Amino acid sequence: xxxxxxxxxxxxxxxxxxxxxxxxxxxxxxxxxxxxxxxxxxxxxxxxxxxxxxxxxxxxxxxxxxxxxxxxxxxxxxxxxxxxxxxxxxxxxxxxxxxxxxxxxxxxxxxxxxxxxxxxxxxxxxxxxxxxxxxxxxxxxxxxxxxxxxxxxxxxxxxxxxxxxxxxxxxxxxxxxxxxxxxxxxxxxxxxxxxxxxxxxxxxxxxxxxx
Amino acid sequence: xxxxxxxxxxxxxxxxxxxxxxxxxxxxxxxxxxxxxxxxxxxxxxxxxxxxxxxxxxxxxxxxxxxxxxxxxxxxxxxxxxxxxxxxxxxxxxxxx
Numbered sequence: 427x428x429x430x431x432x433x434x435x436x437x438x439x440x441x442x443x444x445x446x447x448x449x450x451x452x453x454x455x456x457x458x459x460x461x462x463x464x465x466x467x468x469x470x471x472x473x474x475x476x477x478x479x480x481x482x483x484x485x486x487x488x489x490x491x492x493x494x495x496x497x498x499x500x501x502x503x504x505x506x507x508x509x510x511x512x513x514x515x516x517x518x519x520x521x522x523x524x525x526x527x528x529x530x531x532x533x534x535x536x537x538x539x540x541x542x543x544x545x546x547x548x549x550x551x552x553x554x555x556x557x558x559x560x561x562x563x564x565x566x567x568x569x570x571x572x573x574x575x576x577x578x579x580x581x582x583x584x585x586x587x588x589x590x591x592x593x594x595x596x597x598x599x600x601x602x603x604x605x606x607x608x609x610x611x612x613x614x615x616x617x618x619x620x621x622x623x624x625x626x627x628x629x630x631x632x633x634x635x636x637x
Numbered sequence: 638x639x640x641x642x643x644x645x646x647x648x649x650x651x652x653x654x655x656x657x658x659x660x661x662x663x664x665x666x667x668x669x670x671x672x673x674x675x676x677x678x679x680x681x682x683x684x685x686x687x688x689x690x691x692x693x694x695x696x697x698x699x700x701x702x703x704x705x706x707x708x709x710x711x712x713x714x715x716x717x718x719x720x721x722x723x724x725x726x727x728x729x730x731x732x733x734x
Contacts, residue, residue, distance in 0.1 A: 522675060524697075539660050566662065566717055567706050585714040588702075592658045593695055593720035594677040 480550035484515050485598060486619035488525075488548070489630075490612045493603040502600065503527060510548060517547040520594070527600045528626075532585045535573070535626035536597045537565035545596040549624065556625065566590060578628040599626040606633050638694050638723075644670045645729035646698060648721060656684035659725045667729045668700035671718055679722065694723040 459465040488510060492499035502509040506523035510516070517523060523545055526534040538544065539562045544552035555561050565572050569586050573579070580586060589597045601623040607615060610633065623630040640646060650665035658680050676692035683689030699718040702709045709715070 524674075539662075540658060567702075568710055569715070570711050585716065586702075586711065587699075587715070588717040590660060590717065590719045592660055593674075593680070593722065595674050595695070595697075595720050 477546065477550060480546065480548060482549060482619075482621040482624065483616070484510070484513075484548050484550075485545075485621070485624045486616040487513050487612075488515070488598075489600055489619045489624070490616035492600055493607075493615055494612050499600070506548075506598070515548060517545075519547055521547065522595045523548070523598065524595050525598050525600050526587070526589060528602045530584070530602070532587055533580050533626065534597075534599045535565060535569050535586060535588045536591060536599060537562060537588060538591045539563070539566055540592050543591045543596060545598045547596075548598065549621070553621065573627055576622060576627040598624050601626075601630045604630050604632045638673060640670045640673075640694075640696060640723070640726060640728075642670050642672055646670055646696075646726045647729045648698070649725050649727065653681075656680055659721055660719060662705060663698075663700060663719050663721070666700055666704055668698040668704075668718075670696050671699045672697040674720060677722075679724075695720055696723065696726065698726070 456465070456470060460467060460470075488502060491513065492502050498509060498512070501512070502525050506525050507517050510523075511518075526536075528534055537556075542552055542557040542562075544556065546552075561572065566588055569588050570580065573586075591597050601619065603615070604618060607618070614633075618631040618633065620628070620630055622628045645667060646669070647667045648659065648663050648665060652661075652664075674695040674697055677695050678689030679691075679693050680689065697718050698721050699716050701713065702711060702715040702717055703713055705717060
């Protein structure tokens with residue numbers, strides 16, 4: 427699954443052409459907005475830096491801390507922005523965040539059927555497949571089949587809870603801590619937290635077996 | 638706030654054009670209020686340059702997958718929840734568990 431939202435020079439000729447067209451159109455709009463005094467170059471640059479400072483790693487740190495610290499976990503579930511701030515992640519803004527917890531009884535899956543709403547202020551840009559019509563239409567009506575395609579078969583008796591983030595709230599999954607990680611520290615645990623596990627299409631990595 | 642967690646609600650079935658955030662697949666369906674998410678500006682007018690005021694209460698409403706899709710391929714406990722603004726909701730017609 428490619429994580430590239432922009433032309434990286436390795437796509438098909440057709441894709442490069444499309445990216446070129448949209449990139450040119452966006453640049454033209456940006457120049458107009460700057461010329462008319464709606465935006466400044468500085469604001470555009472700052473916003474790009476803001477988005478690029480956000481990534482899966484932020485979500486992984488939040489999850490790893492929640493796995494080792496029950497008080498932090500309670501805060502992450504009740505007030506996500508405040509919990510993020512504890513780790514220096516500034517998710518302030520008009521959008522609200524809700525973290526949903528996976529348990530042995532229930533597994534959560536996030537989708538935005540209407541567009542591509544995603545907890546960008548924490549995780550940055552969503553993967554391309556998250557924005558695809560295929561994922562958006564199927565995650566709501568056959569979530570188990572979608573997970574199976576990601577190599578994940580929820581155990582029998584586990585209820586699937588799909589969250590369609592259609593409005594002003596962005597959702598992130600708190601996955602279950604994998605078995606066999608009792609001796610691992612927070613940083614090591616964070617390495618196990620994949621982007622896909624924060625969306626809920628699959629569980630986190632399990633630790634490599636040694637010996 | 639017109640509704641509280643636990644209330645049974647029905648989503649309006651109307652087909653409204655514009656920047657509507659209520660997905661078509663839940664319109665006319667019945668679900669349960671799971672949480673009150675706060676009050677937000679109305680996207681249906683906000684998207685067209687209007688301030689979107691007054692703010693509208695937003696609810697997390699959960700549905701049984703079986704009630705949404707005929708022949709849903711999964712167990713009856715599976716649920717789906719959608720965030721829906723108050724003006725799209727009315728009390729469910731009959732009290733079902």
